[in-house]
Amino acid sequence: MILPIVAYGDPVLRKKAVEIPQDYPELKELVANMFETMYGASGVGLAAPQIGKAIRLFVVDATPFADDEDLSDEEQERLRTFKKAFINPQILEETGDEWAFSEGCLSIPGINEDVFRCPIIKIKYQDEDFNEHVEEFDGLLARVIQHEYDHIEGILFTDKLSSLKKRIIKSKLAGISKGKVNADYRMRFPAVKKGR
Known part of the structure; x- marks a missing residue:
């Protein structure tokens, strides 16, 4: 089932998610629905807060x-x-020297900006059967994982931008929260009244 993706401005995107x-x-x-939702929006990652659930x-x-x-x-x-x-x-x-890569976010459609992140991460997590894993990832995989991990910490990629960039995109972000954006997938906008 494809779920609506929560837009910028919704408080759930700012909550630190619970275990x-x-x-x-x-x-x-839920995991299957999240994959289906992500594919429907042509994404490479999706965090539970983006579908309105503050879980890790x-x-x-x-x-x-x-x-x-x-x-390679x-x-x-x-x-x-x-x-x-x-x-x-x-x-x-x-670990490693931070490198820039243009990032976007399904909750913030139409905005892409360079974000600096470390190239190597070590992460502990559980799979769908609750088996624990500790793995190291690098390159683009590390970046996607860091971006999604930020979501469960209540952090958005726009938080990592310079104050000048933040000022430049401020009105675009306000527009997104009001539904003034073209996205080719279902979204839920925090500043749009229900029943309209």
Whole structure:
């Protein structure tokens, strides 16, 4: 089932998400719906707050990045086969020299800006069966994971921009919260009254 994606300005995007207990109802169905919602919006990652749930869960499928000809064959193959749900994740380390990459967000359509992030992360998380994993990721995978992880911490990529960039996009962000944006997927806007 494709769910509406929560737009910039909704308070759920600013909440620090809570851990998911093992008896969380219909978790596998929720994960499947999140993947379907993400694919429907042509995204590579989606965090639970973006569908209105302040829980520590996000999904990633990096396949679209695999066509980048600037990447090595090895990295292209890794991206092509990467599809994962991260439950109760915790980033343990972020290392290396920060690098810039143009990021966007399904909750903030139409805005893309360069964001600096560390190239290597070590993360602890649980899979859908609550098995624990500790893994290291680098490059684009690390970046997508960091972006989604920020969501469950109540952080948006726009928070990482310079004060000048923030001023430049301020009116665009206000417009998004009021539904003044073209997105080719279902969205829920915080400043739009129901029943209109």
